[in-house]
Amino acid sequence: MPDTIQLLPDSIANQIAAGEVIQRPASAVKELLENAVDAGATEIKLYITDAGKSLLQVIDNGKGMSETDARMCFERHATSKIKKIDDLFSIRTMGFRGEALASIAAVAQVELRTRRAEDELGTCIDIENSVVLKQEPCATPVGTNLCMKNLFFSVPARRNFLKSNASETKHIVEEFIRVAMAFPHIMFSLTSNGQEVFHLESGNLKQRVVQVLGNQFMAKLVNVKEETDYMNIYGFVGKPDTARKTRGEQYFFVNNRYIKSAYLNHAVMSAFDELIPKDSFPLYALYIDLDPTQVDINVHPTKQEIKFEDEKIIYAFVQAAVKHALAQFSVAPSLDFTLNAEIQQLDAVSKPFTTEQQQDTSGSKLFKTFSQKNQAHFIEPSGNSNKSELKHWKEFFTPPAAEGYDLLNSETVGKGGMPAFPSTESGYSLTDSISQPASGHLYEQPPAANQVLPNAVLLQLHNTYVIAPTHSGFILVHQQLAHERILYERYSQAAHGRSMAIQKLLFPVTVELAPGDALLLNELLPDLYAIGYQVELFGKDSFIIQGTPADITQGNEKHAIELLIEQFKHFSSDIKFSKREKLVRCMARQQAIKAGQQLTQKEMLQLTEELFTCNTPNVTPTGSPTYLEFKEDYLDRMFGR
Structure with a gap:
């Protein structure tokens, strides 16, 4: 009997691997944006056509690649991030497996243009179905320009499983936002079908969060910042009035990598306990920095699910940091007189408040109106001519009863004299x-x-x-x-x-x-x-x-x-x-x-x-x-x- 086990051809093996890494256009967007970040780019531009099905292009101004590196980057497991086994447990870069470009080249038509600053000419490579069609020198700006066309053209069955353009564009926008929020110092832009959807200038973290979530959140973010020897946590949570009935804008980043964690989400929810309704979800963008040896990011192909060495410590830190931030938000604001030296020279600050002054102040009628109950209506007017204005003050709060209508006995009145059926929050009656x-x-x-x-x-x-x-x-x-x-x-x-x-x-x-x-x-x-x-x-x-x-x-x-x-x-x-x-x-x-x-x-x-x-x-x-x-x-x- 002949032997039945044989090695798969590289083209088929690459397509099988692509099924794990590149599930839809958004998967390619994530991998290409992360590669651009690792290349040290300060400007990253994303262009898509037909939700990435026809065209998906990422242009960056990073360090670029040599001619040899440009060819090697499409080989499976080719990476510059890992040289020995210990490197796998101290990853600080975004991409490291060396699978992304090989997987993309297996299921799409790829054009690569790249150049380093020290090279006079760059390198141009065209690949289709894992086969190099062309490789030659070319004139191109410093950085990398990777264009991916006709995704899944070689695997029609996979292409048929893609959803509508609106749905696929939604997934692309989500991946774009996750990378952009992790690196506010980098300028990002997204253009869909010739129309610029996002243009995010480089800035600080709060500016980036507001750019993504909307200007209406500028005054509704509470700063979170706690630093310890074990880990640092910083970012923003929304004030309780920003909570929504659906699980909206919630972002967790560990060492600048977006992650999904129901466990840490529960920590944030518990910090909001009794501040928001049970069926509401808070807004947050929280960033955790800790030693890479304390976390394993190599547990899922998309690298969005990670494993902490000690989850309970992380949970406790997140919960405490958010609670502390919300407690600071809840207290009344106080003035910091150390910010301006001129304030310290004012008489009200520099001179002591004597016992005699305290007695005079506490004995005044104005003081009593603010310190004793039921005294507000005894405030004396500034002149006799105004006394008549306060004479009938109670009448202001008694609405005139309509003729032939008993307000209190109407069936439309509920508890406390309020209408028994107010409109709902959406304005519906x-x-x-x-x-x-x-x-x-x-x-x-x-x-x-x-x-x-x-x-x-x-x-x-x-x-x-x-x-x-x-x-x-x-x-x-x-x-x-x-x-x-x-x-x-x-x-x-x-x-x-x-x-x-x-x-x-x-x-x-x-x-x-x-x-x-x-x-x-x-x-x-x-x-x-x-x-x-x-x-x-x-x-x-x-x-x-x-x-x-x-x-x-x-x-x-x-x-x-x-x-x-x-x-x-x-x-x-x-x-x-x-x-x-x-x-x-x-x-x-x-x-x-x-x-x-x-x-x-x-x-x-x-x-x-x-x-x-x-x-x-x-x-x-x-x-x-x-x-x-x-x-x-x-x-x-x-x-x-």
């Missing part, structure tokens, strides 16, 4: 939503057992559940999930042909977004219009909101759009949905009334009625039950009857 008839309902009536009894009195439990009697028992409705189902079917109808009515804004609202979010919103504009949002491009990263769905209360349009983008970015599902379907689901989830919101009898009745006119009233789009049914015979059995 349940009354508005339910009172809008869902035109064209063709659904069959639900079973009689599920119908709420006419003229029934409904009960709200914990401001979250609605108890409604039926012909055969009662149902327990979850108000938020039920409303989500109602809105989903309404928006779904609008998204598939029955356009929603748009309410024009009297004063259009301008929204400025981070470049990555602006790129995403621009892709979503047609789908947003189908569900009632009229949004137009208004500059490079700015948009203007001209109209909103007619059943949404006006006044919070900017927040609604920002939250919608955030939910869309972090939409998680095992099923592949279309872009419009994801948008409809995000919209329904955002606009639904929230648990804990008080409802009137009228609103509870309308909620249940609208729910049972839905095509699928019993579950939300994600499969959660909207209500539970308790039948009379089941209740009897519970009591042994």
